[in-house]
Amino acid sequence: MDYKAIARRFRPKTFSEVTGQEAVVTTLRNAVLQKKASHAYLFTGIRGTGKTTLARIFAKALNCENLTSLGEPCNACPSCLEIMEGNSLDFIEIDGASNRGIDDIRNINETLGYRAIKGRFKIYLIDEVHMLTKEAFNALLKSLEEPPLNVKFFFATTEPLKVLPTIVSRCQRFDLTRISNFEIIKKLRSIAKEIKVEIEDEALATIARLSEGSLRDAESLFDQISCSTSDLITAPYILETVGFAQRSDFFALDEAFLKNDLTFAFTFAAKLFSSGKDITYFLENLLEHYRNLMLIQLKHLQLDDAFFSKEEKEGYLAGSTIYETAHLMHILDYLSDLIHQSSRPTYKKVHLEMILLHILQTKKRVVLESLVEKLSNLEKKTEIVYPIKEEIKPSLKEEIVLPLVKDESVKEDESVKEVVLEKKAPPSVRHDTVLRFAQVEFSGTLKKN
Numbered sequence: 001m002d003y004k005a006i007a008r009r010f011r012p013k014t015f016s017e018v019t020g021q022e023a024v025v026t027t028l029r030n031a032v033l034q035k036k037a038s039h040a041y042l043f044t045g046i047r048g049t050g051k052t053t054l055a056r057i058f059a060k061a062l063n064c065e066n067l068t069s070l071g072e073p074c075n076a077c078p079s080c081l082e083i084m085e086g087n088s089l090d091f092i093e094i095d096g097a098s099n100r101g102i103d104d105i106r107n108i109n110e111t112l113g114y115r116a117i118k119g120r121f122k123i124y125l126i127d128e129v130h131m132l133t134k135e136a137f138n139a140l141l142k143s144l145e146e147p148p149l150n151v152k153f154f155f156a157t158t159e160p161l162k163v164l165p166t167i168v169s170r171c172q173r174f175d176l177t178r179i180s181n182f183e184i185i186k187k188l189r190s191i192a193k194e195i196k197v198e199i200e201d202e203a204l205a206t207i208a209r210l211s212e213g214s215l216r217d218a219e220s221l222f223d224q225i226s227c228s229t230s231d232l233i234t235a236p237y238i239l240e241t242v243g244f245a246q247r248s249d250f251f252a253l254d255e256a257f258l259k260n261d262l263t264f265a266f267t268f269a270a271k272l273f274s275s276g277k278d279i280t281y282f283l284e285n286l287l288e289h290y291r292n293l294m295l296i297q298l299k300h301l302q303l304d305d306a307f308f309s310k311e312e313k314e315g316y317l318a319g320s321t322i323y324e325t326a327h328l329m330h331i332l333d334y335l336s337d338l339i340h341q342s343s344r345p346t347y348k349k350v351h352l353e354m355i356l357l358h359i360l361q362t363k364k365r366v367v368l369e370s371l372v373e374k375l376s377n378l379e380k381k382t383e384i385v386y387p388i389k390e391e392i393k394p395s396l397k398e399e400i401v402l403p404l405v406k407d408e409s410v411k412e413d414e415s416v417k418e419v420v421l422e423k424k425a426p427p428s429v430r431h432d433t434v435l436r437f438a439q440v441e442f443s444g445t446l447k448k449n
């Protein structure tokens with residue numbers, strides 16, 4: 001038997017087999033059942049979310065001779081078979097990337113007048129429609145404005161913003177969503193069962209995570225991995241094979257942050273670098289790690305058994321208590337800037353060391369928000385004790401023995417003083433108190449770290 005890629009072999013043939021996209025599927029199915037299909041459809045979404053698959057099923061259903069009562073194509077009549085085999089004269093698939101010129105569209109326009117041969121409709125599917133030239137779009141527009149009754153246009157694109165608005169406005173538009181990890185895992189699990197590949201749940205979750213909502217990417221990755229071994233497939237094996245860092249590496253970084261262990265930056269960079277792993281991928285994964293920690297702190301992430309092993313759950317929960325929210329914000333900002341700026345540059349080991357050091361050094365940053373909060377609280381207290389200011393002065397004096405720490409971040413407290421001090425009088429006492437407090441707080445924070 002010929003080897004057939006998993007993505008092709010397990011491509012859905014009916015609406016009910018489509019993974020995710022329930023709303024779109026329902027609308028298309030109703031259009032078929034009620035015989036109320038528009039003359040143009042635009043399917044948008046990231047790669048591998050089912051745009052052309054849905055368009056094909058829809059085309060089959062519209063032209064099927066034995067449509068089921070649920071609006072599903074029969075997949076057995078001549079029309080269905082021809083569409084599935086890719087040799088239908090009524091369903092014409094055009095790759096917009098390689099047929100993007102005005103002449104290509106003119107060719108289409110010339111055939112519009114001919115009747116459908118087997119089915120009721122003549123259907124054109126233009127994939128990657130955003131690639132068409134402006135002239136081609138304009139030629140297409142003419143046909144869209146006055147299409148013959150039996151003609152339907154289906155467009156698919158990953159970049160809807162590049163499609164002329166006049167085209168978009170003439171289409172019924174469907175924005176396909178990323179497929180959830182849960183759905184991807186479910187699908188991969190059934191494929192694994194079917195092709196008799198042994199794979200751990202955690203490994204399925206890893207593939208889903210790496211595919212970021214693209215089912216096709218997930219299937220390709222699963223394909224690649226299942227071909228590379230006949231043993232049980234585990235998460236570490238996948239990460240090792242495709243060159244990604246493991247979550248345990250990130251938990252080790254959290255621990256280094258907690259312990260102020262700056263040497264971690266150097267030992268880890270050396271390890272990662274010698275493993276030959278893709279540094280940009282590593283950084284993207286690192287960003288995801290911090291994003292997860294942030295979401296856990298905000299109580300916005302459920303550590304679902306389907307996606308996280310017991311160790312990972314423990315690691316994340318521990319990690320989320322190590323960082324202050326402001327630290328996480330800073331690290332996330334820093335990493336996303338870093339990834340955003342660079343379109344996959346070649347990182348040297350020293351770059352990686354500096355990145356890790358920067359993250360570890362974040363701990364030394366004084367968190368402005370908590371300082372403001374403490375100052376405000378103090379202000380409330382001083383309001384009460386204000387009438388007996390002469391008596392509290394001596395006690396405060398004792399606290400001044402701490403040296404004023406020179407640090408860049410201390411500058412930030414100027415604004416804090418402004419905010420906290422306004423409108424309360426008399427300023428002299430308040431000013432002194434707040435200043436002393438800031439002094440104590442800063443030295444405390446810096447000392448502690």
Ligand SMILES: [Zn+2]
Pocket residue numbers: 063064065066067073074075076077078079080081
């Ligand atoms: Zn059929």
